[in-house]
Amino acid sequence: MGMEQENEYAIEVEDLVVRYGDQTVLDGVSFQIRRGETFVILGGSGHGKSTLLRNLVGLMRPFAGRIRINGQDFTAMSDAGRMEVRKKIGMCFQGSALFNSMSLADNVALPLREHTKLKESTIDIMTRIKLELVGLGGYEDYLPAELSGGMRKRAGLARAMAMDPEIIFYDEPSAGLDPIVAAGIDMLIRKMQSTFNLTSVVVTHEMASVKLIADRVCMLRHGRILAMGTLDELAASDNPFVRQFFERRPDEDQEDRDDYLRALTGGSERTAPGPQEPEDGR
Amino acid sequence: MTALTALVGGAGRAALNQLYGVARVCVLIVDTLYWLVAAPFRGKGLRIRAAVECFVEFGYHSMPIVGLICFLIGAIMAMQASYQLARFGATQYIANLVGVAAVRELAPLMTAIILTGRSGSAIAAEIGTMKVAEEIDALDVMGVNPTKFLVVPKFLAMVAAIPCVTVLAMFIMILGGFVLSTMVLSVDVGLYIENTAGALQLKDFATGMTKSVFFAIVICWVGVYRGFQVEGGAEGVGKMTTSSVVTSIFFIIIVDLVFSALFYFAV
Ligand SMILES: Nc1ncnc2c1ncn2[C@@H]1O[C@H](COP(=O)(O)OP(=O)(O)OP(=O)(O)O)[C@@H](O)[C@H]1O
Ligand SMILES: [Mg+2]
Numbered sequence: 001m002g003m004e005q006e007n008e009y010a011i012e013v014e015d016l017v018v019r020y021g022d023q024t025v026l027d028g029v030s031f032q033i034r035r036g037e038t039f040v041i042l043g044g045s046g047h048g049k050s051t052l053l054r055n056l057v058g059l060m061r062p063f064a065g066r067i068r069i070n071g072q073d074f075t076a077m078s079d080a081g082r083m084e085v086r087k088k089i090g091m092c093f094q095g096s097a098l099f100n101s102m103s104l105a106d107n108v109a110l111p112l113r114e115h116t117k118l119k120e121s122t123i124d125i126m127t128r129i130k131l132e133l134v135g136l137g138g139y140e141d142y143l144p145a146e147l148s149g150g151m152r153k154r155a156g157l158a159r160a161m162a163m164d165p166e167i168i169f170y171d172e173p174s175a176g177l178d179p180i181v182a183a184g185i186d187m188l189i190r191k192m193q194s195t196f197n198l199t200s201v202v203v204t205h206e207m208a209s210v211k212l213i214a215d216r217v218c219m220l221r222h223g224r225i226l227a228m229g230t231l232d233e234l235a236a237s238d239n240p241f242v243r244q245f246f247e248r249r250p251d252e253d254q255e256d257r258d259d260y261l262r263a264l265t266g267g268s269e270r271t272a273p274g275p276q277e278p279e280d281g282r
Numbered sequence: 283m284t285a286l287t288a289l290v291g292g293a294g295r296a297a298l299n300q301l302y303g304v305a306r307v308c309v310l311i312v313d314t315l316y317w318l319v320a321a322p323f324r325g326k327g328l329r330i331r332a333a334v335e336c337f338v339e340f341g342y343h344s345m346p347i348v349g350l351i352c353f354l355i356g357a358i359m360a361m362q363a364s365y366q367l368a369r370f371g372a373t374q375y376i377a378n379l380v381g382v383a384a385v386r387e388l389a390p391l392m393t394a395i396i397l398t399g400r401s402g403s404a405i406a407a408e409i410g411t412m413k414v415a416e417e418i419d420a421l422d423v424m425g426v427n428p429t430k431f432l433v434v435p436k437f438l439a440m441v442a443a444i445p446c447v448t449v450l451a452m453f454i455m456i457l458g459g460f461v462l463s464t465m466v467l468s469v470d471v472g473l474y475i476e477n478t479a480g481a482l483q484l485k486d487f488a489t490g491m492t493k494s495v496f497f498a499i500v501i502c503w504v505g506v507y508r509g510f511q512v513e514g515g516a517e518g519v520g521k522m523t524t525s526s527v528v529t530s531i532f533f534i535i536i537v538d539l540v541f542s543a544l545f546y547f548a549v
Contacts, residue, residue: 057423086425097416101408111424114431163424 007071010035010167010199011056016065018051018223025051027223029065036197038189038213040204042245043220045262049203050094052220053169056201057091058082069167087115090160094171094203096152098144104131104155105140111162130158134188150177157188167199168192174206186212207246219245310429310507314437317430332435340401341443345450348396352384352451355392356458359383364467373469377477380459385486386545389451391538394497397444398530402505405436406526409509410519418510437502444498445491452490489545496537504530 011033018026025048033039043049054060056067058074067074069085077085098107108127112118118126131137134154144152153173160168170189174182186209192198193213204210210217210231218228219242227234227242235246244251250261322328363379409432412418421428456478463469508526512518 059419059422083425083427086423089423091423093416093420095416097420099417100415114426
């Protein structure tokens with residue numbers, strides 16, 4: 001770790017361009033995230049937030065641009081090198097992505113079993129601690145299908161923390177949860193950040209969470225960064241779209257109203273045209 | 283003119299897609315073999331427990347259905363053979379025919395086809411569902427190689443299970459022929475056993491077993507490949523599962539043809 005710690009930034013992104021076929025989803029995104037910082041990515045539904053996270057963890061190779069993790073060029077790295085970097089990364093997926101055929105305990109224990117030579121009894125204890133941490137103590141033997149959506153999200157968080165990562169990515173950690181549980185998750189994110197000096201990258205729609213957890217915020221719109229800075233800086237911005245987002249005002253024209261409605265409903269529906277090419281009737 | 287260019291363009295794209303598919307299969311094969319060989323040198327790489335679980339599922343649990351079908355096919359073969367042989371008063375040679383056909387061809391083939399339907403499709407569906415639910419991505423992000431974690435145990439289990447089940451299938455198919463011939467066609471019991479033993483050579487057994495190993499490889503890789511190909515949701519899983527069965531049976535027949543020819547002409 002020693003060498004890498006000298007680098008000030010945990011994540012550096014330069015001119016990232018991502019395409020799905022002909023559709024450009026991210027178009028020249030650049031930012032830097034400091035160690036121990038909680039960086040929040042805001043933006044309407046379908047504006048490329050999940051896509052950005054998928055690139056940051058290396059699930060997609062970008063069309064152009066560069067991503068550095070701990071100062072190492074992640075985009076140019078071999079698969080073996082990526083695997084090493086990923087041991088220090090945790091990710092909470094939007095849909096939790098738990099292994100459905102395994103119990104919660106096995107889900108959380110999987111990375112430990114794969115990457116460490118710990119004894120089974122030690123792994124057992126660590127698994128219990130992680131589940132306890134997210135308030136799921138006693139659910140060790142449950143299958144993911146036997147849990148509610150919110151519990152699954154928390155289990156995904158426990159699994160992401162299993163290896164005590166240095167960087168953790170959350171894709172809408174509190175979407176679809178009741179306010180109390182959502183606040184609990186926010187506290188958890190804060191706690192992780194303060195106790196382990198974890199670097200966190202959080203995608204969210206919840207302004208309440210943003211206020212609680214964010215050190216810095218960036219706002220994506222149509223695959224570009226619209227604004228970046230502390231929450232206060234953004235709140236003071238006079239960019240009309242930023243103002244609109246903060247004041248929860250719907251768009252004027254019909255098409256963007258659909259967009260806004262999608263954002264309100266958590267953005268699970270993708271029936272409307274993509275934000276990049278509204279004329280391409282998908 | 284435009285129709286022509288569209289045709290040529292379409293054919294070109296289809297060919298490129300096929301080539302791309304071949305390349306992907308090659309990557310999968312190299313990856314599987316790499317992790318199969320490299321894993322044991324890297325500590326706890328091989329997931330023996332998972333492999334054993336798969337072996338029980340692919341092998342042990344498929345025995346009843348394989349046994350039943352092979353028994354019936356043995357009996358059917360005996361009847362069909364007797365249809366011609368009885369005209370020459372040569373019903374005792376049913377034993378030779380059933381024995382050789384079962385060991386060289388039908389037992390390995392039937393086992394492979396049943397396991398394609400039972401386990402090959404299950405592999406495709408499992409991996410496809412995991413892909414749709416982002417579970418494969420989750421493995422990737424954890425730094426766990428999906429080939430090593432999912433494919434290698436299944437591959438080992440399949441390559442071990444199918445030959446075992448095939449041996450059982452051979453035995454039961456011969457038994458089916460024996461029961462029908464001796465009980466219905468009134469062939470002498472001793473004569474039947476003697477003729478079976480006389481007809482079968484080690485070479486026949488080697489043919490059947492060689493085929494069965496390659497069938498196992500085909501079933502596993504086709505299932506895995508189709509599973510990883512799944513896009514979209516439940517519909518994609520269904521489509522690729524069906525496709526895995528069709529593709530797998532096609533390649534099983536090709537492999538069967540190649541090895542039958544090889545053993546016929548070369549050995
Ligand atoms: N696998 C894919 N193939 C093609 N296009 C995709 C794919 N995944 C996402 N897209 C497109 O990329 C754009 C951005 O999607 P993304 O999932 O990153 O949005 P998001 O900002 O995370 O939205 P949400 O808040 O709804 O999760 C969308 O227009 C979507 O249609
Ligand atoms: Mg998303």
